[in-house]
Amino acid sequence: MSAGSIVVPVLVALGVAIELACCLGVLVMDDAFDKLHFLGPAAIVGPLLIAIAIVATESFSQSGVKALLTAALLIVASPVLTHATARALYIRRRDHIEQDPRPRP
């Protein structure tokens, strides 16, 4: 039994477990800001582990490089999306719920 035959299932299982745990976190949390926190590990750790598992299986072939590229794209895109969503939520709440105490010019 080689090291790869142990490492790859462990990486895939970890990646899947992290994704499912984050899905449950999105479901369980009450506030949208709290839900947003679970997008980070789901878009960064999970895909990275699975991409590493694919590279461990296929080496740096076409499949391995594309898997790494997809994981890298998710890693870059996730913070941008999270920031944009949190900004939208903040502006919506500020305009519709919270009143700005400062006088408007």
Place this chain on the structure above:
Amino acid sequence: MNLWLIAATVLLFGLVPCAVVMLRGSIVEALVGLQMAGVLQTVVLLLLAQGFHRPPFFDLSLVLALLMLAGGLVFARMLERWV
């Protein structure tokens, strides 16, 4: 069924919580659920491509990740201003 296809099948169950959030939550919570579903689908496509040993299928997950970024930004901008 190999390891990759089993993982993809298990991961599909994660869409259920996302669907519940999208159907029951506020509109911003629905956007969070949509983004989580997009991430999940990207990973599922990765696993399916590897499971079926079809390297061109990896392009699907790559394109989905790219479109998810663009779509999410458009939705966030729209929710910020109009809806």
